[in-house]
Amino acid sequence: MVPLYMAFLIGGLLCLLGQLIMDLTKASITPGHILVGYISGGALLSGLGLYEPLVKIGGAGATIPLSGFGHLLTQGSLKAVEQKGLLGAFSGGVEAAAAGITAAVIFGYLAAVLFNPKG
Amino acid sequence: MNTPDPRRWKKIEVEEYENLVQQVKPKPPLFKHCVWAFIVGGLICLLAQLIMNYLLNQGIDKVAASSYTAVIMIFLGAFLTGIGIYDELGKRAGAGSIVPITGFANAIVASAMEFKREGYIFGVGARIFTVAGPTLLFGFVVAVLIGLIKVFFSS
Amino acid sequence: MPAKKKRGAQTLVFDQPPVLTSWASIAGPKEGQGPWGQEFDWSMEDYLFGEESWEKAENKMLRETVKKALNKRNFDEADAEILMAGDLLNQLVSSNYAARELGIPFLGLYGACSTMAESLLLAAILVDGEYFERVIAAACSHHYTAERQFRFPIEQGIQKTPSSQWTATAAGAVLLEPVGTGPRITAVSIGKVIDMDQKDVSDMGSAMAPAAAHTIKTHFSDLNRPSDYYDLIVTGDLGKVGMAITQELFIKDGLQPEPNYSDCGVLLYDDFQEVYAGGSGCGCSACFLCGPLLKKMAAGEINKLLFVATGALMSPITSFQGESIPAIAHAVAIEN
Numbered sequence: 165m166v167p168l169y170m171a172f173l174i175g176g177l178l179c180l181l182g183q184l185i186m187d188l189t190k191a192s193i194t195p196g197h198i199l200v201g202y203i204s205g206g207a208l209l210s211g212l213g214l215y216e217p218l219v220k221i222g223g224a225g226a227t228i229p230l231s232g233f234g235h236l237l238t239q240g241s242l243k244a245v246e247q248k249g250l251l252g253a254f255s256g257g258v259e260a261a262a263a264g265i266t267a268a269v270i271f272g273y274l275a276a277v278l279f280n281p282k283g
Numbered sequence: 284m285n286t287p288d289p290r291r292w293k294k295i296e297v298e299e300y301e302n303l304v305q306q307v308k309p310k311p312p313l314f315k316h317c318v319w320a321f322i323v324g325g326l327i328c329l330l331a332q333l334i335m336n337y338l339l340n341q342g343i344d345k346v347a348a349s350s351y352t353a354v355i356m357i358f359l360g361a362f363l364t365g366i367g368i369y370d371e372l373g374k375r376a377g378a379g380s381i382v383p384i385t386g387f388a389n390a391i392v393a394s395a396m397e398f399k400r401e402g403y404i405f406g407v408g409a410r411i412f413t414v415a416g417p418t419l420l421f422g423f424v425v426a427v428l429i430g431l432i433k434v435f436f437s438s
Numbered sequence: 439m440p441a442k443k444k445r446g447a448q449t450l451v452f453d454q455p456p457v458l459t460s461w462a463s464i465a466g467p468k469e470g471q472g473p474w475g476q477e478f479d480w481s482m483e484d485y486l487f488g489e490e491s492w493e494k495a496e497n498k499m500l501r502e503t504v505k506k507a508l509n510k511r512n513f514d515e516a517d518a519e520i521l522m523a524g525d526l527l528n529q530l531v532s533s534n535y536a537a538r539e540l541g542i543p544f545l546g547l548y549g550a551c552s553t554m555a556e557s558l559l560l561a562a563i564l565v566d567g568e569y570f571e572r573v574i575a576a577a578c579s580h581h582y583t584a585e586r587q588f589r590f591p592i593e594q595g596i597q598k599t600p601s602s603q604w605t606a607t608a609a610g611a612v613l614l615e616p617v618g619t620g621p622r623i624t625a626v627s628i629g630k631v632i633d634m635d636q637k638d639v640s641d642m643g644s645a646m647a648p649a650a651a652h653t654i655k656t657h658f659s660d661l662n663r664p665s666d667y668y669d670l671i672v673t674g675d676l677g678k679v680g681m682a683i684t685q686e687l688f689i690k691d692g693l694q695p696e697p698n699y700s701d702c703g704v705l706l707y708d709d710f711q712e713v714y715a716g717g718s719g720c721g722c723s724a725c726f727l728c729g730p731l732l733k734k735m736a737a738g739e740i741n742k743l744l745f746v747a748t749g750a751l752m753s754p755i756t757s758f759q760g761e762s763i764p765a766i767a768h769a770v771a772i773e774n
Contacts, residue, residue, distance in 0.1 A: 210429075225332065228383045237425070249437075268357050369593060376595070
């Protein structure tokens, strides 16, 4: 198991990177761009084999930032390709992330039913 | 006699104006933002690691524990958004609250809640993916591409 | 035949300056807690104003403000001849639905945050031209309806930049008549759309300042007036950043002596209210004019006011397409 301080450190650094991007680049970088950048970046690094080492030392510090979600998608895709070939390239990513995506959508719906935006 | 090209003249004015704006415009407090982002992001990941460690200790296998942890963090992000706390956190923590998966949940839930007044189909239903949509789309695109590359090189 | 009332390039002077005989303003919770909170006719307790949605609340705000302005002169809706109003929402729904309830012949206007000056100057033209005798000019905005349309869902954790502004929840309405007691509109300058290639949608001030400076400069040169003619020049919602830039532009344009200048967006809130660069929205300038400013004019504390509301004329779609932010500013000279 990864020591807690490493999770804190790696997670903190990944967020710090995001903050630097947001504050130091031109105004047009929105949170949406950050989310897309991180998930794609994580997926890409994962494909190059560079993200797994980060997970090994950072644990949740690497899997919880959205780049970790991208890593999950790519690994899912690669494993499914080993098992199913071409079909796996399409099904693998979604399958691996299914629990997370569904949870987000269902909780979103529930929150909309139960809560109102403050104001 | 050459009359000055009005477009070039305007370009100079525009550049001068941009210089003036950059002089006057306040810059974001970078150090404060970075400290907050690092600490809040780190704490969220720390919390997730605690949950993960607990689940692993219960004998749950690594992949399942990872999934459960993600779902729990998503639930937390959704809940804090629902009760109206996550935006307060986001104001101060910036990337510290956007980058972790809780931020992804926040974007989805905030959109869903916001458009409730337009009904569940065209309000909540249509808008729930407004911010999350591009995120998932590009995640899928890269993952599928990498999978296809592997297929290509395996055959 | 040259137009008789036109001066210079963009300015009109009125032979029979229309009188602002009555006005009313409403402020939202945040605005009511600001430094001028007591100067508005009402302050809302919450953002829903007893309605089911923010859009319905904004519609009610405009409606009630117009009614109040009329009631102060012992008129009701049937006495008003024309309503000119606008807001920030798509298809001007707040104004349209308010006009539906009010039943006054209606002209909807879109000038983004410059709408109050736009409706005021058009109303003045209708009255001076002896077309109508009781014209209402109004504008409104609501923080949450604007955020939904232009920016992000309320509960999303966004970090704002120091140059961003807070769309005011406020409305203002004023009644113009050809004769009566009250300050008068003596001249108006219609602005051009000015675009200095600013693309940062979280910094409206920088985008709008050139338009404000251009209209003000043109106003003075068209009328051949000295730049310290007015007791106060006030812009609608340039905010701290836009105001500072405008002051630099005054110097660059050679506006000497320097006019006494301030901005409604900066004045409307206290620093601790977390509004970053200040207020924005049609309601910001509308409520400030139809509250604190006109009150001071009635009391004789200000006798010559130049009210310059500024608007940023982009939409989310043009911003996504990479377009810059064009802006416009209209000036209305109000004198006792």
